[in-house]
Amino acid sequence: MPSSVAPFSWHDVGRFQLDPFGIALLVAAGVLYAWGVSRTTGWPRWRNLYFALGLVVTFLATESVIGVYDRTYFSDHMIQHLLLIMVAAPLFALATPLDLAYAAGTTWLRRVLDGRIVTFLTQPLLAFAIYFVFIPIAHLTNLYNEMLLHDWIHDAEHLAFLVVGYLFFRVAFGLERGRTIHPGLRLVYVMAAVPVDTFTGLALAMSSHNPFSAYQRLAPVGSTSSSILDNVHLGGAYMWIGGDALMLAACIPIAVAWVRWETLRTAELDAQLDAEGR
Numbered sequence: 001m002p003s004s005v006a007p008f009s010w011h012d013v014g015r016f017q018l019d020p021f022g023i024a025l026l027v028a029a030g031v032l033y034a035w036g037v038s039r040t041t042g043w044p045r046w047r048n049l050y051f052a053l054g055l056v057v058t059f060l061a062t063e064s065v066i067g068v069y070d071r072t073y074f075s076d077h078m079i080q081h082l083l084l085i086m087v088a089a090p091l092f093a094l095a096t097p098l099d100l101a102y103a104a105g106t107t108w109l110r111r112v113l114d115g116r117i118v119t120f121l122t123q124p125l126l127a128f129a130i131y132f133v134f135i136p137i138a139h140l141t142n143l144y145n146e147m148l149l150h151d152w153i154h155d156a157e158h159l160a161f162l163v164v165g166y167l168f169f170r171v172a173f174g175l176e177r178g179r180t181i182h183p184g185l186r187l188v189y190v191m192a193a194v195p196v197d198t199f200t201g202l203a204l205a206m207s208s209h210n211p212f213s214a215y216q217r218l219a220p221v222g223s224t225s226s227s228i229l230d231n232v233h234l235g236g237a238y239m240w241i242g243g244d245a246l247m248l249a250a251c252i253p254i255a256v257a258w259v260r261w262e263t264l265r266t267a268e269l270d271a272q273l274d275a276e277g278r
Contacts, residue, residue, distance in 0.1 A: 005072050007220040008065075015065045021155065022062050026055055033097065036104035043103070047095045054091035057083055062158055071148050071218055074204075074228075078235035078242075081139075081161060086246040089165025096176045098122075124181050124189070127167040131193055134164045136200050139239070140211070148214035168193070172254060183258040187251055194247050201240025205233050 033051050037043050060066065061083040069076040102113050112118060120126065137143060138157065147153045172190050174180045181189060210216070210229050219228050 005069075005218075005220050007222060008069055008073065008076075012065055012068070015068050016063055017068050018063055019067075022158075025159075026059055030055055033095070033100065036097075036100040039104035040100060043100065047100075050091045051095035051097070054088045054095060057088040057091065058162065061088065071154065072220055074212070074215065074232045074235040075238055076235075078238040082238065082242050082246060084158060084161035085165035086243065086250075089162050090169040090173070090250060092162065092166050093169035093173050094175065096170075098170075098178070099176050102177065119178065122167065122170070122176075122178050124171040124179060127171050128189065128193065130164055131168040132196050134160065135196050136203075139200050140203060145212045145214050148212060148218055169250070172250060174257070183254075183261040186254045187258065190247055190251055190254060194244055197243035197247065198240055201236045201238070201243060204236025205240060207232060207236070 030052075033048075037048060061080045062070075066076060066080050066083070070080045071077070098113060098118075102110055105113070138160070143153075147157050170176050171181065172186050174183065174186055204211070207229070210225065210232055212232070215223075215228050215232075216225075219231075
């Protein structure tokens with residue numbers, strides 16, 4: 001069946017779609033985090049702010065006009081993808097929800113967080129591998145076409161972007177308890193992931209045909225095969241340039257944290273050497 005969706009215009013900027021399931025998940029996440037904060041003494045307020053900002057970005061990415069057109073224009077979906085995995089997910093990582101769960105949770109919950117499953121899922125190499133594999137699979141295989149056609153896969157993809165991004169950036173920032181890596185290696189960790197975004201974006205930007213047949217019926221009224229392909233190219237450019245830019249932006253606080261760590265480490269070594277000299 002051909003699409004009945006009108007093409008986007010700037011009059012649509014203020015449009016929202018309030019999906020009950022998505023809203024319920026956002027509210028539940030906010031309530032759980034607030035409940036954890038209420039049970040924890042001395043929890044840093046800046047982490048609350050990061051979590052709130054993560055919820056706001058997720059809401060805008062899925063419920064605003066971006067969510068309205070995310071299955072109509074590939075370029076719009078790519079903006080949504082970048083907001084979820086490279087803006088909202090890092091904000092959630094900065095909010096350290098696992099640390100909050102550990103501080104506010106019961107003895108049973110702490111055992112689970114210290115258990116093999118969570119320890120395995122939060123390993124740095126696993127988080128990197130999941131990110132490295134998930135990005136091309138989500139955009140260069142038939143999975144994306146299935147997402148366009150099925151609501152439940154579409155919703156699961158949104159959640160996957162957040163989870164994969166959170167696992168990746170929690171290692172990059174190194175704020176949460178558990179296995180981590182040297183502050184200097186965190187820069188290498190992030191930069192090593194840049195090529196997967198570049199490769200995926202370039203593959204889409206240079207595609208000679210529309211790789212997603214579902215757009216033939218989901219694209220706006222009046223769309224042609226040429227205009228659909230042009231939009232795929234635009235989305236690929238967003239991922240290539242925008243994704244690389246956001247990754248480089250994430251390197252700035254990581255580099256600052258590394259310098260601070262080296263400064264403190266040097267001061268500690270100097271103090272130790274002075275003590276030994278005396």
